[in-house]
Amino acid sequence: MKYISTRGNSPAKSFTEILLGGLAPDGGLYLPETYPKVTRDELDAWRSLSYADLAFEILSRFATDIPAADLKAIVDKTYTAQVYGYGRADSDFSEVTPLRKLDESVYLLELSNGPTLAFKDMAMQLLGNLFEYALERQHQELNILGATSGDTGSAAEYAMRGKKGIRVFMLSPNGKMSAFQRAQMYSLTDPNIYNIAINGMFDDAQDMVKAVSNDHAYKAAHKIGTVNSINWGRVSAQVVYYFKGYFAATKSNDEEVAFSVPSGNFGNICAGHIARMMGLPIGQLILATNENDVLDEFFRTGAYRPRDTRHTYETSSPSMDISKASNFERFVFDLVGRDGEKVRELWSRVDKGGSFDIKGTEYWHALAGFGFASGRSTHQDRLKTIRELWDEYGVMIDTHTADGLKVGLEQRRPGLPLICLETALPAKFEETIVEALGRKPERPKALEGIEELPQRVHVMDADVNELKAYISANIQH
Numbered sequence: 001m002k003y004i005s006t007r008g009n010s011p012a013k014s015f016t017e018i019l020l021g022g023l024a025p026d027g028g029l030y031l032p033e034t035y036p037k038v039t040r041d042e043l044d045a046w047r048s049l050s051y052a053d054l055a056f057e058i059l060s061r062f063a064t065d066i067p068a069a070d071l072k073a074i075v076d077k078t079y080t081a082q083v084y085g086y087g088r089a090d091s092d093f094s095e096v097t098p099l100r101k102l103d104e105s106v107y108l109l110e111l112s113n114g115p116t117l118a119f120k121d122m123a124m125q126l127l128g129n130l131f132e133y134a135l136e137r138q139h140q141e142l143n144i145l146g147a148t149s150g151d152t153g154s155a156a157e158y159a160m161r162g163k164k165g166i167r168v169f170m171l172s173p174n175g176k177m178s179a180f181q182r183a184q185m186y187s188l189t190d191p192n193i194y195n196i197a198i199n200g201m202f203d204d205a206q207d208m209v210k211a212v213s214n215d216h217a218y219k220a221a222h223k224i225g226t227v228n229s230i231n232w233g234r235v236s237a238q239v240v241y242y243f244k245g246y247f248a249a250t251k252s253n254d255e256e257v258a259f260s261v262p263s264g265n266f267g268n269i270c271a272g273h274i275a276r277m278m279g280l281p282i283g284q285l286i287l288a289t290n291e292n293d294v295l296d297e298f299f300r301t302g303a304y305r306p307r308d309t310r311h312t313y314e315t316s317s318p319s320m321d322i323s324k325a326s327n328f329e330r331f332v333f334d335l336v337g338r339d340g341e342k343v344r345e346l347w348s349r350v351d352k353g354g355s356f357d358i359k360g361t362e363y364w365h366a367l368a369g370f371g372f373a374s375g376r377s378t379h380q381d382r383l384k385t386i387r388e389l390w391d392e393y394g395v396m397i398d399t400h401t402a403d404g405l406k407v408g409l410e411q412r413r414p415g416l417p418l419i420c421l422e423t424a425l426p427a428k429f430e431e432t433i434v435e436a437l438g439r440k441p442e443r444p445k446a447l448e449g450i451e452e453l454p455q456r457v458h459v460m461d462a463d464v465n466e467l468k469a470y471i472s473a474n475i476q477h
Ligand SMILES: *Cc1c(COP(=O)(O)O)cnc(C)c1O
Pocket: 118, 119, 120, 151, 229, 262, 263, 264, 265, 266, 267, 268, 269, 319, 320, 400, 423, 424
């Protein structure tokens, strides 16, 4: 399996060649040359597999340059009860990503029981093990540099902690995160994890990361890399739970289902699109946004109009406060018939802060064939959905999952079972849960009292030279 760029001007590469990198040299994103097709017999055989075995079957179609025995060892080490049992209230761990039935045809797929209580752990934990494996084979090291306002940074740290050949330098805004978020990150004492609290806002931290990354000589000499949401390894790992959820909600492979997906950077639902292209019987992919509804607008009207940070609202589902979806280009490449030149033309506008509109073109007609529906959800909708679910079923969901459930119920085609992806646990969003229900969410046992643990963090002014000096000093052997 080779990977090509959505902009059509980069040489094809293998899975491990693109694993540690970001964008393709022409500025595009990598996708498989063709999607592996799953036969009916394979689907039947996969129905009863454990998560790790299913992950092996699917990932071995994508990571064809990793020997089967090695890949098997990597997925077996990743998808365990120990890693994906944190968020379970009970100790009787039964499986990775259990499906919770709400009523005859509505389900929650629990993707948030990993160490940071959000679905990002599903892919990031695998990435940690894949990175360690690839670096060891290439006798290389990697220093991951990132900025976070909470979620992605902690998922990356929990995935990379203790990994050979990898260090993580993670910048966060000093004093701007919740006590729980701070504790989650700063209580990690692994020597390869460096938490840096910047005296400033998230954007200042982000600018420092960009400044270091744009210093190409420094970047190369210090082996600086990132783990952002466009990483193909992450997207491919997310394909697995669409299959898992489908098998758990159906009895035969003749049935179709709808998935509803709380969306921001389009990474999660892009994996659903790929699962569908591989042949999984997905009748509908329902994209849910919050008040930042750029993607909803596209699927309703054909206009893609990304907004800048000044026009991005802060909401109570903060991980979806995104107005420029970094993975969206992958879907558009398929939508325009894999025409790299067309993608270049569309993104020549997007990259300059502009927009495009496909209404009235052949692509608008093609869109109907991809099974998407979409909708948006507001703060009031979240509160209402959280309350209704609690009153009716005694089930507590987080704000992002509430957006997905609200839009999913609204948009699903009659007769299709609806699988809502649970993207975080309510324990992460205490304030809004208290607003909705007048009570605090339960916190998983493993995380009780983490605010009391000793913390390790280096405080720094928003000074790029100081950051460079700090990194250099800490990677000397
Ligand atoms: C990252 C995240 C999302 C958005 O996922 P994308 O892949 O960016 O679309 C939704 N909910 C939660 C809780 C997240 O952390």
